[in-house]
Amino acid sequence: MSGALKVLSHHLRLYRRVWKGSVFVSFVSPVLYLASIGVGLGSLVSRGPAHAIGGVSYAAFIAPGLLAATAMMTASSETTFPIMARVYWMRTYDAMLASPLTVRDLVGGELLWLCFRLALVSVIFFVVMAAFHTVHSVQALFAIPVAILSGLAFGLPVMAWSAKQRTDTPFALLFRFVVTPLFVLGGTFFPIDRLPRLLEDIAWLTPLAHGVALTRALTTGQAALSSALGHVTVLAIYAAIGIAAALVTFRQELAR
Amino acid sequence: MADTPTRPDALIHARGLTKLFGSLVAVDAVDFDVDRGEAFGFLGPNGAGKTSTMRMIGCVSPASSGELRVLGMDPAVEGPRIRARLGVVPQADTLDRELRVAENLYTYARYFDIAGPVARKRTAELLDFVQLGDRWDDEVEPLSGGMKRRLAIARALISEPELLLLDEPTTGLDPQARHMVWDRLYRLKQRGVTIVLTTHYMDEAEQLCDRLVVMDKAKIVASGSPRELIERYATREVLELRFAIDAAPDLDGKLQGLADRVEVLPDRVLLYTDDGDAAAAAIHQRGLRPESTLVRRSTLEDVFLHITGRRLIE
Numbered sequence: 401m402s403g404a405l406k407v408l409s410h411h412l413r414l415y416r417r418v419w420k421g422s423v424f425v426s427f428v429s430p431v432l433y434l435a436s437i438g439v440g441l442g443s444l445v446s447r448g449p450a451h452a453i454g455g456v457s458y459a460a461f462i463a464p465g466l467l468a469a470t471a472m473m474t475a476s477s478e479t480t481f482p483i484m485a486r487v488y489w490m491r492t493y494d495a496m497l498a499s500p501l502t503v504r505d506l507v508g509g510e511l512l513w514l515c516f517r518l519a520l521v522s523v524i525f526f527v528v529m530a531a532f533h534t535v536h537s538v539q540a541l542f543a544i545p546v547a548i549l550s551g552l553a554f555g556l557p558v559m560a561w562s563a564k565q566r567t568d569t570p571f572a573l574l575f576r577f578v579v580t581p582l583f584v585l586g587g588t589f590f591p592i593d594r595l596p597r598l599l600e601d602i603a604w605l606t607p608l609a610h611g612v613a614l615t616r617a618l619t620t621g622q623a624a625l626s627s628a629l630g631h632v633t634v635l636a637i638y639a640a641i642g643i644a645a646a647l648v649t650f651r652q653e654l655a656r
Numbered sequence: 657m658a659d660t661p662t663r664p665d666a667l668i669h670a671r672g673l674t675k676l677f678g679s680l681v682a683v684d685a686v687d688f689d690v691d692r693g694e695a696f697g698f699l700g701p702n703g704a705g706k707t708s709t710m711r712m713i714g715c716v717s718p719a720s721s722g723e724l725r726v727l728g729m730d731p732a733v734e735g736p737r738i739r740a741r742l743g744v745v746p747q748a749d750t751l752d753r754e755l756r757v758a759e760n761l762y763t764y765a766r767y768f769d770i771a772g773p774v775a776r777k778r779t780a781e782l783l784d785f786v787q788l789g790d791r792w793d794d795e796v797e798p799l800s801g802g803m804k805r806r807l808a809i810a811r812a813l814i815s816e817p818e819l820l821l822l823d824e825p826t827t828g829l830d831p832q833a834r835h836m837v838w839d840r841l842y843r844l845k846q847r848g849v850t851i852v853l854t855t856h857y858m859d860e861a862e863q864l865c866d867r868l869v870v871m872d873k874a875k876i877v878a879s880g881s882p883r884e885l886i887e888r889y890a891t892r893e894v895l896e897l898r899f900a901i902d903a904a905p906d907l908d909g910k911l912q913g914l915a916d917r918v919e920v921l922p923d924r925v926l927l928y929t930d931d932g933d934a935a936a937a938a939i940h941q942r943g944l945r946p947e948s949t950l951v952r953r954s955t956l957e958d959v960f961l962h963i964t965g966r967r968l969i970e
Binding site for chain 1: 742751752763767768
């Protein structure tokens, strides 16, 4: 078995203790969002000019956005505190590096683990979306891998940065000044072309905007191959930079 | 030491081994060899470079320069292959608090490609060996410091390593727990496991080590067996004098000729002599009235004090 799989199996063993609660939350959270904002607020919004949101119900408009945003949220909670804990608080990685495992195995293992967590929340979210009749196309199934990729695009660079942290204050700042503004302004609740021009340009630099745009195009059945490739490329570049950076920072912190 | 010939049979072989952190020299061109089956110690105060040396031997920290071979291999090239045959007990324990006692062992076994049934069998044997057999399914956090250290030792042994590295194995443990750890390490040595440890306790070095090097300020300042070092750098006995704090006499000249060497420490005076009782009697004849006198055997602490002019534990 490869080293990365051994790291993954360690994390899965820990997850066995908490999986019920974790899966429950993954169901409840989209139900609450889609019921309150999608259906509740949507009953007011959908009376407005429907063409602004692509001719679909408000619930069908925000559901894919929430899917991508949930992937971002999950990725950021998995790649902040837990990473610092394994580097510094609990020294899990030190124990692993005293065995034949290498820094490359650690980063690979974290990548697999993040894929697993993102796949789990994305699939559950997709099931809830379908239950709310917000899935309008067969190509919508592709929204699941795109959501996973969106989570990786955000989470992997954060993971590289988290390995350097020694207190949790920077994480509070990350959530307050990056994650929350992206969630609110990144295209989940309204089209980002409604933002002032400068903010719109900034939004397109973030992985979330591309993740939201592509998942939305897929679930509403309006995806075009060329723009889809563009979005995937941006997300993949973010993820690749994250892995390369994590290999550097993990080595700096753990194998000095 | 620098001209010691290369010994290809040595389990660990270091020549000019150096570790730099930026401009800080953590380990400064040290030479040493560790033979199969021996217990080898690095004795020195905090910050002497012991842990950095151990991390290089453990193939976690790359050497900045110099030669290092572990189990006949180069850590820079074959780190994982070497680590597969090492057991490591780090200074800060790295036990998994989210796993139970036994899970800590067989989860760790997986990293070494040890099959499940073998891992479980070894887990049972090792927990018995470190006297934690009745703690199989317990949480890790409530265990005492001594139990956690023993669990860390058991985990390091899961791969049946040829070489066991222990960084300050008994620091912070109470005397009973220390003796328990020493006893287990002694048994491992009897079984032929090569043990390399760091310590700043001279009694630990005397109890466990066949050979040791004394480190200070990133350099090796002396090496040999505990007995050899004491014979070379200290006398057979030491007379310790304590004076009442407000009645410390002016010692100038009064101790002349009573001992081979006199060391005046803040809290006591040490007289190095082969006959402590004779020196004590002479002191009284000269009219000195210490609050207490103690004649004891020389220790490695005295060796360290002699070589560096400082005490091991300030």
